[in-house]
Every structure is written in structure tokens, then in C-alpha cells.
Amino acid sequence: MKRNERVKPAGLGIRIGVVFFIALGMLVLAAYIVIARNVQSMLTDYTLQLLQSMAEQGVTTVEYELRAGRNEIEELADSFFGQGEKKITVPSDESHPDIMRMSYITENQGAASDGRRHNILERADIVKAFSGESSIYGPYFNEDNEYVICYSAPVIQDGKIVGVLSMEKDGYYFCALIESIQFMSTGESYIINAEGTDIAVSNQEHIEWVNERYNAKRVLETENDPVTRSIMELEQKGLNGETGIGTYHWNDGLCYLAYAPIPSVDWVMLAGVREEELAAMTQSALYASITKSPVFNVCILIFLMLTGINIYWIVSSFKKTIAINTRLNTIANYDTLTGTLNRNSFHATLDALSNGQYRSLACIYIDANGLHEINNHLGHQAGDNMLKTVVEVLWRVFSSEDVYRIGGDEFVVFCQNQSEQEINGKCEKARKDLKEQNYDISIGIEWRDSNFNIKTMVNLAEESMKIDKQRYYQANGRERQIRVLDQKLEKMVREKQDADAFLSILASEFKGVYFVDLGNDTIRHLFIPGYFEKMLKESGDVFSKALTLYAKRNVTSRFRQEFLKFCDLGFVERQLDEEAGPELVYQKTDGEWMKLQILKFNTYNKNCRETLWIFTNTA
Structure with missing residues (x-):
């Protein structure tokens, strides 16, 4: 009888312990679900900001290429003298490997570098060039079914427009240009023109969108497809000059689509990703933490250990969340090549400075001279090294918190509460330090101690930089740059000669x-x-x-x-x-x-x- 009386309390205690353990497990599970949802929501917001930043980075990349094409055709037009039917000479492959064809057009006749005879006098870029402005046309499929983009500029002699020089490049190059603008495995990006036609895709598996001139508006004229309509509405927002993120349903799943206009040509950059990719990323840290949890035994000691493990797990999860958030913030706000602040940070700083208070403010606009020549002569790795060196010098002279890379070879520095003499001295020191490393920069400065209109200051500093850059090239800056590059090339050639002799054997x-x-x-x-x-x-x-x-x-x-x-x-x-x-x-x-x-x-x-x-x- 006494033995049974001892067994009953023991069994009751076991049952109570089991029930209490199950209740605690349910409580921990409920707490995990709530925390996981909050963390996942927060990570999703940061990830979508990253997706938008990727689209805007794509805009910057495309704008830089378009501006480089304009500059290239304008330089060629400035140095070109058309003489009737003479054959157009294409620049050498070493300096211009991407040019497919050059054409010279007058009001009466035209000639192409490959002898082609097509009447392109009425083409929009040619008409605009005859009015005195350089212009871009395409990408489009020309009369020979080549996918090309055209850059055209007027040829001026004695103050008069005597013809137009037109340069055709591979239109598929824009596909390669945005190939890296995609999020994880299923994400991709694409570009549409002002008519809504696909002109570039990051995924080569969808190159038929370009080849078949896919246009959502035209598809909707023949069939009322809800998915196509949703995509077309988001594309239209970009064509209207808006920047943002929208959603649509495709293949039984939700997709996010970021859009950003490319203003110089009325194109739109779009970057998309499926919801499953976002969920996979945001759940990975929490899932990894769970799988490392130990198997629990029903006893008081392990029960207490389990409680401590759960507390540790929650703290670790939050630490991982903070680390992920920090990484996302770095990707969104810092330049991946140089490590300095990027264009997103630059725009955020413009807003902050507009509402800030300071005794004086200086905006310094900087351009790295000769980047194009370095890329052509020594390769893009040498060009990257130049940009990294420029940033290192600017950090040393100013501060890493004040230097922004806003374009391919353009930087902006903001300095608060410093005299105009201090700013001028620092700029000259940066110029001198870089010149010692065989690099040159053009600088524009706008310093004020009142009337702080930030955007106006940036524009004025940029104009000053352009004047300084013009001064540099007028003083044979390009020839000096080429001499330095040739010296480096000569060294490389000498090093290569031994290898050539060995390999010939x-x-x-x-x-x-x-x-x-x-x-x-x-x-x-x-x-x-x-x-x-x-x-x-x-x-x-x-x-x-x-x-x-x-x-x-x-x-x-x-x-x-x-x-x-x-x-x-x-x-x-x-x-x-x-x-x-x-x-x-x-x-x-x-x-x-x-x-x-x-x-x-x-x-x-x-x-x-x-x-x-x-x-x-x-x-």
C-alpha cells in the first residue's frame, strides 16, 4: 500500500513535468514564430531596398556607357573632314574594337566604312545631328538585320554643318552590360525603350525577347492577359519617370519588379525577383539556428539547459539579423570596387545637408582624367587600380566619410566648416599626390558661407570641373597620359618578349x-x-x-x-x-x-x- 502511494505522486509529477514541458515548448514555438515573422519582414524590406539599388546601379552603368558613346562620336566628328564620296576609315581595333561601322552622310550623298549603301538620311538621329546636336538611335535591327545602336554627331567646318558622322556599335552589348544586375538565381533585369520594346536582357536564355522585339503593349492589343497587363503597368510607371517597386503574379508565384528611368534616352531599367528567393534568404539564418539545437531529454537538469539554449539562440538570431542588415546596408550604400560611399549615399547626404546647419560648406567635384585611355591600353584591371588609388588619396586628404563615387570616373567630396583656403590647399595636395603616381584629376570647387542651395552648388562645382578638364586637355593632358601609358606598355612588351621566344620553340x-x-x-x-x-x-x-x-x-x-x-x-x-x-x-x-x-x-x-x-x- 505504501509502495503504491509512493508511485502515484511520482507518476503525477512525471505527468505534470511532461505537460509543463509541452506547454513550454508551445510557448517557445509561438515566440519563435512571432520573432521569425518580424525578422523576416524586416529583412524583406532591406532586401527590396537592395533590389531597387541594383536597378539604380544599372541605370548608372547604362548612362555611363551612353555618355561614353556620345563623347566618342563627338571627338571623332571634331577630327573628321568629309570629302564627297571618300571611304570612311574605321578607327583601329586596338583603340575602338567595338565599332562595327562608320558612316558619313551629307544632304546629297553618303558613304560607309564597309561600302554599304543605305539611305539613312531620314533616320531620327541623323535628322537631329543635322540640327546641330549629337544623338543616339536604337538599339534596333538595321536593313541588314544587324542589332546595332547608332551614335551620330554633326561634322562642322568653318562654323557650318557640312555633314553627319554616324557610328554603329553592337546593340547586344547592353545585354552584357546588365548581366550582373540580377538578384540570386531566378532574378533578372531588362531594359525597354520609350515604346516599351525590350532592347536588352541580363539572362541570355531570354534573348528572344530582344530578337522578337517583345512589347507588352502590343501583346495586349491581341490578347487580354492579366500578367502581361500587370507588367505593362509597372513598365509604364518607369516610362512616366517614376522610380519604385511593384508586384505581379507569374507561374503561381508572386514576383517583385523594381523600375527606374534612364532619363537621357527615355529608357527604363527593370529588375525582378521571385518571392521564393526572398523567403529563402531571410529564413536561412533562423533555420540554421534551429537545426543546431540539441535533442532534449525529459529531466529537470536538461529542462534548465534547454531554457538557457533557447535564450542563447534568440540572442544569436538577433545578432545574425543585425549582421545581415549591416551587410545589406553596405551593399546598398557603398561602392563595391573602391569601398567608398556610392550614389545612393550621395543622394541621402544631399537631403541631410539641405536640412543641416553649418558655418560653411564646400562641394568638390572630381573627375579621373584618362580612365578611358587606361582601359584601352592596359585593360580594365589597370583602370580599376586607378580608381582605387584616387579614392585612397581622397580618403587620406579629406575623410572616408565625405567621399562619394557618383559615376564611372566621377567623385564628389563635401567639407563642412572649413575655410576656402583650407579647401583649395587640400585639393592641390590631392592633385599633387596623384600626379606623383602618374594619375591626373580635374577638380571643380564651390565654396559658400551662406545661401546653401546644395543642388545648385553641385551643378556649379561640376561646371568648374569641366572647365578644369578642358584646360587639362588643352595643355596636352591627353598626350601626357598616353606617354605614361606607353611607358607601362613598353615594360609589359619587354616582359612578354622572353615568353614569346620560349613559346615559339x-x-x-x-x-x-x-x-x-x-x-x-x-x-x-x-x-x-x-x-x-x-x-x-x-x-x-x-x-x-x-x-x-x-x-x-x-x-x-x-x-x-x-x-x-x-x-x-x-x-x-x-x-x-x-x-x-x-x-x-x-x-x-x-x-x-x-x-x-x-x-x-x-x-x-x-x-x-x-x-x-x-x-x-x-x-
């Missing part, structure tokens, strides 16, 4: 040796056969495209599919990141057996993805 075994940058799909070759050099030229010096042509024309069908994997530089990059040295033995259509080896170059890292590709004869 081994030419019978080595069929091709190339340095390939996986980041920007560019190539530097030590040893290249003539047929592959022609393929490179045919593909516009894009290595992956030339390699695809090689696979289709020179590799037997038995090995072609395997070889095409190596044309995907993302596949190669993943292989190298896994410490695997990708290689392939294959047979050419002429019966020759070859071996391809891919090695990391000695400077290979996350910022410089340069690799060595070696093709050898295995016979």
Missing part, C-alpha cells in the same frame, strides 16, 4: 596559351593560332563567345557537349573554387588530339579571377 606542342579573366570575359594571349584569332575578332574579343565558335567548328561531335561546359566561365570558376584543376582531352575535326588545362594565375583571388588556359597537342 614549343609551338609544335603548345597550340594556344591564354590569360583569361573570368570576371570580365577578357583575354590576353601569349601564343595564339591564326584561326582562333579570327574567331576572337568575329566575337568582338569576348573569350567565351570565341571559345563557343571553336567548339562548334573545330571539336568533333563526340566531345562537343563536354567542351561546351568550359565555355561557361561560371562552371570553370566553380571548379577552380573547389581546388579542382579543370582539364579535358578531346579530338578536333581534323583528327588531331588536344588537351585543355586551366590553372589559376598567381594573382587569382575573389577580386581578380585571372586564369591560364593551355592547349597542347597530345600526339
Whole structure:
């Protein structure tokens, strides 16, 4: 009897403990659900801000390319003298590899660099150029079904417009330009023109949107599709000059679409992502924390340990959330190349300064002279190094919190409560420090101690910079820049001569040796056969495209599919990141057996993805 009396309280205690443990588990689960929803909502908001920032970054990239094209045709027009039917001379491949065709048009006749004869006198950009303004037309499919974008500028002699010089470039280049403007795996971006027609896509799987001239408005004229209508309404907002994010339903899922106008040409940049991608990212941190929780036993000690673990988990989750938020803020507000504040931060600072109070304010507008020449002569890595050096000097002279990169080669610095003499002295020091490293900058300064209209100050500083830049080039700044670049090139050539001599001895075994940058799909070759050099030229010096042509024309069908994997530089990059040295033995259509080896170059890292590709004869 006494034994049964002892068992009953013990059983009751166990039952109470089980019930209490279940109740606590339900309470913890409810707390997790509430916290997870709040955290996910907060992360979703930050992620959507990042999506909008990506669209705006795409606008900046496209605007920079359009402005570079305008400047290029204006410079060519300034140095061009049309003489009747004479043949147009295309600039050399080294300085202008992306120009497909040049045309010179007068009111009575026209001539093209490739001898083509088409009447383009009535084309909108030609008409505008005859009125005295440079203009952009396209991208569009011309009379030869080539997808091109045209830049046109008037040719002026003795103060009169005597003709128009027009330059045609590959219109598909804008697809490559926005290829990186996409969010995770299912996101992508695209550009529409003023008529709402797709003119560029980031995902090559959807290139038919461009080739078939997809236009949501025209689709709705023949069929009333709700999804197309939702997309068209968001595109129309961008065409109306609005910037924002909207949603639409597609394939039984919700999609977010950010839109931002490209004002100089009335285009719109759009970037989209599916809701599942957002959910996957925002839930990952919380899910990882849960999966690391221990298995609990029903006892008092483990019960207390479980309570402590749950408290620790909640604190850790919040710390991870803060870390993610900090990372998102960095991506949205800092330039990925130089690490300085970006255009988004610049606009936020404009608003803050408009409401701020200070004794004096200086706006310093800076342009890196010769970036275009450095990119053409030494490659984009050298151009990136120049921009990084400019930022390092500006940080040292001013402050990292006051320097903004607002364009490809343009920077703005704000200085508060400093005298005009101090500002001038710092600017001259920055100019001097950069000149010692063989770099030049143009500077415009607007200093005030009253009447602080921030936007006006920025505009005036920019105008002063342009005057300083004009002064620089009038004083043979371009020739000086070219001399410095030529000295660097001469050193590179000397270093390359020994390699060329060595490879010429081994030419019978080595069929091709190339340095390939996986980041920007560019190539530097030590040893290249003539047929592959022609393929490179045919593909516009894009290595992956030339390699695809090689696979289709020179590799037997038995090995072609395997070889095409190596044309995907993302596949190669993943292989190298896994410490695997990708290689392939294959047979050419002429019966020759070859071996391809891919090695990391000695400077290979996350910022410089340069690799060595070696093709050898295995016979």
C-alpha cells in the first residue's frame, strides 16, 4: 500500500513535468514564430531596398556607357573632314574594337566604312545631328538585320554643318552590360525603350525577347492577359519617370519588379525577383539556428539547459539579423570596387545637408582624367587600380566619410566648416599626390558661407570641373597620359618578349596559351593560332563567345557537349573554387588530339579571377 502511494505522486509529477514541458515548448514555438515573422519582414524590406539599388546601379552603368558613346562620336566628328564620296576609315581595333561601322552622310550623298549603301538620311538621329546636336538611335535591327545602336554627331567646318558622322556599335552589348544586375538565381533585369520594346536582357536564355522585339503593349492589343497587363503597368510607371517597386503574379508565384528611368534616352531599367528567393534568404539564418539545437531529454537538469539554449539562440538570431542588415546596408550604400560611399549615399547626404546647419560648406567635384585611355591600353584591371588609388588619396586628404563615387570616373567630396583656403590647399595636395603616381584629376570647387542651395552648388562645382578638364586637355593632358601609358606598355612588351621566344620553340606542342579573366570575359594571349584569332575578332574579343565558335567548328561531335561546359566561365570558376584543376582531352575535326588545362594565375583571388588556359597537342 505504501509502495503504491509512493508511485502515484511520482507518476503525477512525471505527468505534470511532461505537460509543463509541452506547454513550454508551445510557448517557445509561438515566440519563435512571432520573432521569425518580424525578422523576416524586416529583412524583406532591406532586401527590396537592395533590389531597387541594383536597378539604380544599372541605370548608372547604362548612362555611363551612353555618355561614353556620345563623347566618342563627338571627338571623332571634331577630327573628321568629309570629302564627297571618300571611304570612311574605321578607327583601329586596338583603340575602338567595338565599332562595327562608320558612316558619313551629307544632304546629297553618303558613304560607309564597309561600302554599304543605305539611305539613312531620314533616320531620327541623323535628322537631329543635322540640327546641330549629337544623338543616339536604337538599339534596333538595321536593313541588314544587324542589332546595332547608332551614335551620330554633326561634322562642322568653318562654323557650318557640312555633314553627319554616324557610328554603329553592337546593340547586344547592353545585354552584357546588365548581366550582373540580377538578384540570386531566378532574378533578372531588362531594359525597354520609350515604346516599351525590350532592347536588352541580363539572362541570355531570354534573348528572344530582344530578337522578337517583345512589347507588352502590343501583346495586349491581341490578347487580354492579366500578367502581361500587370507588367505593362509597372513598365509604364518607369516610362512616366517614376522610380519604385511593384508586384505581379507569374507561374503561381508572386514576383517583385523594381523600375527606374534612364532619363537621357527615355529608357527604363527593370529588375525582378521571385518571392521564393526572398523567403529563402531571410529564413536561412533562423533555420540554421534551429537545426543546431540539441535533442532534449525529459529531466529537470536538461529542462534548465534547454531554457538557457533557447535564450542563447534568440540572442544569436538577433545578432545574425543585425549582421545581415549591416551587410545589406553596405551593399546598398557603398561602392563595391573602391569601398567608398556610392550614389545612393550621395543622394541621402544631399537631403541631410539641405536640412543641416553649418558655418560653411564646400562641394568638390572630381573627375579621373584618362580612365578611358587606361582601359584601352592596359585593360580594365589597370583602370580599376586607378580608381582605387584616387579614392585612397581622397580618403587620406579629406575623410572616408565625405567621399562619394557618383559615376564611372566621377567623385564628389563635401567639407563642412572649413575655410576656402583650407579647401583649395587640400585639393592641390590631392592633385599633387596623384600626379606623383602618374594619375591626373580635374577638380571643380564651390565654396559658400551662406545661401546653401546644395543642388545648385553641385551643378556649379561640376561646371568648374569641366572647365578644369578642358584646360587639362588643352595643355596636352591627353598626350601626357598616353606617354605614361606607353611607358607601362613598353615594360609589359619587354616582359612578354622572353615568353614569346620560349613559346615559339614549343609551338609544335603548345597550340594556344591564354590569360583569361573570368570576371570580365577578357583575354590576353601569349601564343595564339591564326584561326582562333579570327574567331576572337568575329566575337568582338569576348573569350567565351570565341571559345563557343571553336567548339562548334573545330571539336568533333563526340566531345562537343563536354567542351561546351568550359565555355561557361561560371562552371570553370566553380571548379577552380573547389581546388579542382579543370582539364579535358578531346579530338578536333581534323583528327588531331588536344588537351585543355586551366590553372589559376598567381594573382587569382575573389577580386581578380585571372586564369591560364593551355592547349597542347597530345600526339
